[in-house]
Amino acid sequence: MSDLVLHDDDLDEDCYRARLFLSLLGLEARRVAVDVVPGGEQDGPAFRAVSPAGMLPVLRIDGQKVCGAGAVLLALAHGRPEWLPGERADFARVAHWLHFAGGPLRATLLMRRACLFGGAGDAPSARRRAAVGALRIMEDHLAQRRLEGGTWFVGEGATVADVALFPAAALCRDWGEEYSAYPALRRWVRAVRALPGFVGMPGIPDYG
Amino acid sequence: MSVTREGGWYPLMLSADLETGTVAGSAVPGRDLAVWRDGQGRAHVWDDRCPHRGMRLSLGFVREGALACLYHGWRFGAEGRCVHIPAHPDLAPPGTIRTVPLPVAERHGLVWASVGAAGVQPEGDPAMEAAAWLPVRSVRIEAPWRDVARAVGMPEGRRAAVLDRDVDGRVLAALLPVGAGACMLHLLAAAPAGVERLHDLADWGRDVRSRAEERAGRACLAGIVA
Numbered sequence A: 001m002s003d004l005v006l007h008d009d010d011l012d013e014d015c016y017r018a019r020l021f022l023s024l025l026g027l028e029a030r031r032v033a034v035d036v037v038p039g040g041e042q043d044g045p046a047f048r049a050v051s052p053a054g055m056l057p058v059l060r061i062d063g064q065k066v067c068g069a070g071a072v073l074l075a076l077a078h079g080r081p082e083w084l085p086g087e088r089a090d091f092a093r094v095a096h097w098l099h100f101a102g103g104p105l106r107a108t109l110l111m112r113r114a115c116l117f118g119g120a121g122d123a124p125s126a127r128r129r130a131a132v133g134a135l136r137i138m139e140d141h142l143a144q145r146r147l148e149g150g151t152w153f154v155g156e157g158a159t160v161a162d163v164a165l166f167p168a169a170a171l172c173r174d175w176g177e178e179y180s181a182y183p184a185l186r187r188w189v190r191a192v193r194a195l196p197g198f199v200g201m202p203g204i205p206d207y208g
Numbered sequence B: 001m002s003v004t005r006e007g008g009w010y011p012l013m014l015s016a017d018l019e020t021g022t023v024a025g026s027a028v029p030g031r032d033l034a035v036w037r038d039g040q041g042r043a044h045v046w047d048d049r050c051p052h053r054g055m056r057l058s059l060g061f062v063r064e065g066a067l068a069c070l071y072h073g074w075r076f077g078a079e080g081r082c083v084h085i086p087a088h089p090d091l092a093p094p095g096t097i098r099t100v101p102l103p104v105a106e107r108h109g110l111v112w113a114s115v116g117a118a119g120v121q122p123e124g125d126p127a128m129e130a131a132a133w134l135p136v137r138s139v140r141i142e143a144p145w146r147d148v149a150r151a152v153g154m155p156e157g158r159r160a161a162v163l164d165r166d167v168d169g170r171v172l173a174a175l176l177p178v179g180a181g182a183c184m185l186h187l188l189a190a191a192p193a194g195v196e197r198l199h200d201l202a203d204w205g206r207d208v209r210s211r212a213e214e215r216a217g218r219a220c221l222a223g224i225v226a
């Protein structure tokens, strides 16, 4: 896996998913910055030539371009059973949470963008309900996992599912949700932070 | 008929959710709190306001037996006194730079804090004393705590009680009001309790949440129609 290149925006939480996983794997990628706010570069012709749908991040790996956080995480996890279990039941569970991260959990990302960049979204809107609902699904799952001694979303150790889900929980204060309402999430966020190779992003300080 | 009691002992969180060397946010009515556990395992509850510039201490971290503020790194020891100022490492901070700790107790698997004059221990009763309590979970509910208290069968005027439920074994439920229209419901099971039993109680907590929020939603709608 030589010459990894990551097209990346420091402030974007999808790009952070990729950076975090690279760092947890101990991999270095050459980073190409994409100026999303205020530059809007993701919609310009130069970047569209790299990522036709304007999706970030983009990872070049083994001569391939992989677009979007979910795809990048999968491409990096391939062949690493500790991060992507090969056994069917656990694989299915990880797939479930990856799909959740790319689906219902997007509500938290939209909510955060609206609060940080759009100046909107503070009202008890449908968007907020969807975002809170997604965090609750994670909280409920982790509360149940704890009863059987589990720390992670799937199985005995951190998987790519935890990486995909992490930023939404770690950044929820940006749109006004406090950990005091999510004690199980709070414990899990601490566990992720303690993983060897953990890195933060603006809004997620990486003190122990 | 109903006893309106503000003040006294509040059940902040499950003891199990406050790990050694960590800090968490909590609140009692009208007052945000930082709750932290030192290296010896002792819990501390302070106002969630740094004596330096008022930033939130619950966003900080625990270092060397002190709570460090995230903003300029001032550290406060267990008694609430400032013990370290990074910008002036050689200075012994004056004793006047301090926060005032709230009375804390850990009983029945919960961290309690007292607001205003009350006993030296949170309310208890023979039923609570009669068992060891295993943490199940805390559930955030977007409904007024009194409605939830009624729904789970909490005795009038109490924030915590052993519930009389038609399931196996006993349940300790504790309610923390959060703002006007929300609360945390903490659930514990009398030991011994198997994993199945704990899961059942966690499921019950979710049911309580959805029913209470549905009722609260309906109440809102009725208000609008009226």
Ligand code: FES
Pocket: B050, B051, B052, B053, B054, B055, B069, B070, B071, B072, B073, B074
């Ligand atoms: S505000 Fe806490 S150290 Fe400055």
